Amino acid sequence: MTSFRLPLRGTAIVLTMMAAFFLSACAANTSSTDEHGLLPHLTVDMRLPSELSLGSSGQFRIAISQDGKPVQADDVAFEFWPEGHPEQRVEIPGEFGGSGLYTAEYRLNSEGVYVVRCRVSSGSLEAMPAKRFAIGEEAVLRLAALEQQQTAGAPADGGSSGGHHH
Amino acid sequence: MNANVSQTPEASTLPRKPTTKLLPSLYQAVWRWHFYAGVIFAPFLIILAFSGSMYLFKPQIEGYLYKDMLSVRETGTTAMSADEIVAKTLRAYPGTSISSITFPDDPKSTIKMETIRSGTPTTMYADPYTGNITGMLNSDKTFSAFFKKMHSELVIGGTWANRLVELAACWAVILVITGLYLWWPRSKSAIWGTILPRLSKPGSRQFWRDLHAVPAFWLSIFILILISTGLPWSGVLGGQIDRLANATHTNYPPYALSFLAKPDSVTVAKDVADDVPWAAENLPVPESAVGGYIRLTVQDVVAIADKRQVKLPYTISMPRGETGVYTISTSHTKPGNDATLHIDQYSGAVLTDVRFDDYGLMAKGITIGIALHEGRLFGLANQLLGLITAIGVMVLAVSSYFMWRKRKPQGKLGAPGRPKDKRITIGVLLIMLVLGALMPLVGLSLIVVLLLDLLIIRRIRPLKHWFSA
Numbered sequence: 001m002t003s004f005r006l007p008l009r010g011t012a013i014v015l016t017m018m019a020a021f022f023l024s025a026c027a028a029n030t031s032s033t034d035e036h037g038l039l040p041h042l043t044v045d046m047r048l049p050s051e052l053s054l055g056s057s058g059q060f061r062i063a064i065s066q067d068g069k070p071v072q073a074d075d076v077a078f079e080f081w082p083e084g085h086p087e088q089r090v091e092i093p094g095e096f097g098g099s100g101l102y103t104a105e106y107r108l109n110s111e112g113v114y115v116v117r118c119r120v121s122s123g124s125l126e127a128m129p130a131k132r133f134a135i136g137e138e139a140v141l142r143l144a145a146l147e148q149q150q151t152a153g154a155p156a157d158g159g160s161s162g163g164h165h166h
Numbered sequence: 167m168n169a170n171v172s173q174t175p176e177a178s179t180l181p182r183k184p185t186t187k188l189l190p191s192l193y194q195a196v197w198r199w200h201f202y203a204g205v206i207f208a209p210f211l212i213i214l215a216f217s218g219s220m221y222l223f224k225p226q227i228e229g230y231l232y233k234d235m236l237s238v239r240e241t242g243t244t245a246m247s248a249d250e251i252v253a254k255t256l257r258a259y260p261g262t263s264i265s266s267i268t269f270p271d272d273p274k275s276t277i278k279m280e281t282i283r284s285g286t287p288t289t290m291y292a293d294p295y296t297g298n299i300t301g302m303l304n305s306d307k308t309f310s311a312f313f314k315k316m317h318s319e320l321v322i323g324g325t326w327a328n329r330l331v332e333l334a335a336c337w338a339v340i341l342v343i344t345g346l347y348l349w350w351p352r353s354k355s356a357i358w359g360t361i362l363p364r365l366s367k368p369g370s371r372q373f374w375r376d377l378h379a380v381p382a383f384w385l386s387i388f389i390l391i392l393i394s395t396g397l398p399w400s401g402v403l404g405g406q407i408d409r410l411a412n413a414t415h416t417n418y419p420p421y422a423l424s425f426l427a428k429p430d431s432v433t434v435a436k437d438v439a440d441d442v443p444w445a446a447e448n449l450p451v452p453e454s455a456v457g458g459y460i461r462l463t464v465q466d467v468v469a470i471a472d473k474r475q476v477k478l479p480y481t482i483s484m485p486r487g488e489t490g491v492y493t494i495s496t497s498h499t500k501p502g503n504d505a506t507l508h509i510d511q512y513s514g515a516v517l518t519d520v521r522f523d524d525y526g527l528m529a530k531g532i533t534i535g536i537a538l539h540e541g542r543l544f545g546l547a548n549q550l551l552g553l554i555t556a557i558g559v560m561v562l563a564v565s566s567y568f569m570w571r572k573r574k575p576q577g578k579l580g581a582p583g584r585p586k587d588k589r590i591t592i593g594v595l596l597i598m599l600v601l602g603a604l605m606p607l608v609g610l611s612l613i614v615v616l617l618l619d620l621l622i623i624r625r626i627r628p629l630k631h632w633f634s635a
């Protein structure tokens with residue numbers, strides 16, 4: 001059996017390799033997560049114009065970041081539709097303004113509550129946050145009611161908050 | 167029937183070699199521990215075995231009991247969206263808040279919703295094609311909830327009951343170990359009385375002894391497997407198992423389990439109340455206003471689950487509060503496809519996605535062990551194996567009772583006497599203390615018993631006599 005004996009250093013190498021294999025096969029896989037245990041993900045900050053008026057276009061902006069750094073996405077689209085009517089959806093591609101910023105201009109011709117959704121993709125990462133906005137007194141009051149409904153914890157209602165499924 | 171108290175069960179049939187004097191003494195000491203542990207914990211083990219065997223057959227029994235709720239009358243062609251079903255449910259049952267929705271993998275099954283209805287946790291079942299509620303149950307009072315509580319908290323509930331269950335389970339390990347020592351064949355040719363029972367004289371002490379020791383031997387490995395797969399749930403030893411897994415980096419990765427801590431949504435939720443000050447302060451309503459982020463619909467989350475190839479059946483848990491997340495977790499009966507995902511409730515960003523393959527070795531073992539314990543790992547055979555073991559435990563408890571009755575003298579408990587050789591007593595005690603160190607509750611109970619023995623039982627003559635102390 002002596003012919004099979006490895007020199008001491010060889011044994012050590014084999015043992016180290018075995019240990020490495022063993023540990024990699026046994027340890028919990030956290031290789032792709034950050035220090036908070038989260039996967040790489042996009043953070044999208046939507047900034048809507050604070051004042052909108054009928055007939056003039058407002059500028060809708062988003063800032064995309066990943067891990068605190070601005071991201072240039074592969075695809076950015078702004079979708080607009082009147083609340084409850086996703087079939088009237090209008091899609092406007094986002095215009096890149098450098099350092100993770102994208103904008104879209106949209107003009108509203110009638111009063112009402114609207115939804116704006118940003119669809120962002122970068123590699124395999126996706127995000128699609130949405131906000132509501134309102135033009136006209138009556139619409140503003142309706143918006144306030146909708147917002148309170150969500151805060152009250154009522155699960156999102158399929159009919160009112162976007163049913164934009166394809 | 168009038169056997170000497172200190173006589174071992176085998177003594178009449180299997181004479182031991184008189185070459186060593188330590189062995190009979192050792193046998194006596196082990197038997198004494200086995201006896202006391204059995205007397206104290208048999209009632210708990212019977213409860214655990216009974217409740218466990220009921221819970222094992224939860225799918226079959228609940229499938230029968232709640233058949234009308236669990237299955238749809240007529241399979242439709244298109245299912246309603248989850249949000250439509252939720253909205254319909256909330257319209258029909260005002261005051262309901264839905265915390266999670268479970269989507270089945272069978273088109274004939276209903277959708278399950280965990281809800282709170284006027285303070286009562288309620289499980290509601292909905293027909294996915296019509297959105298009609300097919301039935302609802304108080305979640306705390308279902309068949310399986312009752313036996314689960316009996317199994318983990320002896321029905322009475324609470325931490326103390328839970329610790330008592332753990333204590334009994336740990337002592338059951340000691341019963342198996344000491345029992346195997348007592349069972350160990352003293353004669354090489356002894357098949358009868360070791361692996362085959364001698365049942366020729368029903369009702370005799372030998373009959374009950376063989377009805378105890380022989381099945382106990384056969385079931386010992388299964389009993390140990392059931393206990394070891396149940397212990398990761400336990401309060402004290404479970405915590406230690408968790409720490410060991412963490413120390414060896416073989417535990418679950420963060421956010422692997424849906425019922426533990428969840429991350430926050432990264433999309434900042436604006437406080438809506440701050441946005442509409444004019445509503446509260448009677449100011450003129452402005453011409454335009456901007457709302458906060460809109461929570462995704464359940465159907466959006468379903469689409470994300472499909473895109474990430476999460477296999478049905480799975481549960482979507484609603485976000486809790488403005489910074490909460492949607493949680494997708496699988497509810498497969500067999501481990502392997504387990505997945506838990508946390509989704510930003512506003513942007514749909516997948517914040518975590520932990521699959522079975524990401525688990526460390528111990529976490530994989532614990533997950534498979536739990537499935538085995540609950541009879542889910544390999545179907546009916548797994549359930550039957552669990553049932554046989556549970557029935558076996560009850561048979562062991564009953565046969566041990568009769569073994570004891572046959573032997574018990576008047577005016578005494580009938581415990582095997584303390585061995586004469588002090589070294590043996592101390593040696594066995596040391597082994598017990600090692601086991602006590604491995605199982606903290608056992609260690610704690612040993613200290614209590616030793617103190618009781620030293621401070622009370624040995625000082626009061628009638629007690630000393632009764633306990634053969």
